Amino acid sequence: MKIAYTIVRILLGVLFIFSATMLVLMKFGVTSMPEMPDGPMKTFNTGIMASVYLLPLIKITEVSCALAFLTNRYVVLASVVVCPITVNIFLTHAFLAPDGLAVGAFVLFGNLFLAYVNREHYKGLFVPKA
Amino acid sequence: MLTENTTKVCLYQRLKSFTLHLYCIKVYFKLFQLKTIIMKIAYIIVRYLLALYLLVSCVFYVVITAGLMPPPPMEMPPAMITFFAGVTASIYLMPLIKIVEFISVITFVTNRYVALGAVILFPISVNLFLLEASINQKNILSSAFIIVANLFIAYVNREQYKSLFVAKP
Numbered sequence: 001m002k003i004a005y006t007i008v009r010i011l012l013g014v015l016f017i018f019s020a021t022m023l024v025l026m027k028f029g030v031t032s033m034p035e036m037p038d039g040p041m042k043t044f045n046t047g048i049m050a051s052v053y054l055l056p057l058i059k060i061t062e063v064s065c066a067l068a069f070l071t072n073r074y075v076v077l078a079s080v081v082v083c084p085i086t087v088n089i090f091l092t093h094a095f096l097a098p099d100g101l102a103v104g105a106f107v108l109f110g111n112l113f114l115a116y117v118n119r120e121h122y123k124g125l126f127v128p129k130a
Numbered sequence: 131m132l133t134e135n136t137t138k139v140c141l142y143q144r145l146k147s148f149t150l151h152l153y154c155i156k157v158y159f160k161l162f163q164l165k166t167i168i169m170k171i172a173y174i175i176v177r178y179l180l181a182l183y184l185l186v187s188c189v190f191y192v193v194i195t196a197g198l199m200p201p202p203p204m205e206m207p208p209a210m211i212t213f214f215a216g217v218t219a220s221i222y223l224m225p226l227i228k229i230v231e232f233i234s235v236i237t238f239v240t241n242r243y244v245a246l247g248a249v250i251l252f253p254i255s256v257n258l259f260l261l262e263a264s265i266n267q268k269n270i271l272s273s274a275f276i277i278v279a280n281l282f283i284a285y286v287n288r289e290q291y292k293s294l295f296v297a298k299p
Contacts, residue, residue: 040221041219043216044220047214047215047217047219048213048216050209050210050212050216050265051209051261051265052209053264057256072298073298074296076293077294080249080294091223092222096219096221121294121296122293122294123293124290125246125290125291126246127243127245127290129241
């Protein structure tokens with residue numbers, strides 16, 4: 001269990017940092033943006049680009065959570081903070097790009113696994129009356 | 131004679147300062163009580179207002195998607211139109227947002243699991259606020275209300291989030 005926890009933590013951290021680095025490289029024109037075929041995925045991406053704030057917000061959140069996962073500090077908090085992002089990665093892949101579904105599923109279930117390992121810490125949230 | 135007098139004065143002053151002290155404690159306690167009462171009332175009002183606002187938006191969404199009502203004509207900047215086209219293209223996103231909003235409305239109205247409702251609503255309110263702030267500044271007030279109300283509800287229940295902020299589990 002402990003070994004699986006460490007492996008999932010580090011894989012998730014590396015994955016998030018890798019995707020953020022790719023985006024930064026594309027931004028500065030080091031690598032080129034992959035061409036996307038027309039379709040709902042392209043419309044979705046243009047929509048995200050149109051809302052200036054969204055991609056930087058996602059990437060900043062991912063990198064800070066990746067740092068938490070890699071250093072093994074504040075993992076409890078980081079797995080809550082990154083949860084909305086992983087849910088959306090998984091659902092986007094499921095609905096729009098099924099060929100990347102494996103990565104999306106790994107990200108979502110890895111995140112849920114980290115939360116499950118630390119489940120004792122979430123008990124405070126599941127109290128009906130404060 | 132003199133020493134006796136000074137002791138008397140001293141005693142008197144001590145007594146005075148002691149009563150003053152008691153009085154201060156009493157006033158402080160009253161103010162504290164007042165503060166908690168105001169907090170409690172504000173908490174109830176904010177919870178119901180936020181729930182009402184979100185519920186109305188959910189109902190409008192359902193009515194419009196079911197085709198019972200034409201969408202109201204809105205003046206949107208072109209970036210907003212592109213963004214909404216993208217959101218609609220990803221089939222799942224709007225229903226997900228509305229379901230999450232509806233769940234947190236239920237927690238706010240019934241006053242059960244409010245801490246959880248505030249957490250699951252938070253990503254939505256952050257995104258609403260930043261979206262309005264970056265491309266449609268005209269409607270920023272309503273989304274600012276949502277995020278402030280959400281943060282206030284989380285602040286009232288802050289005790290429940292303490293276990294999240296541990297460095298080493």
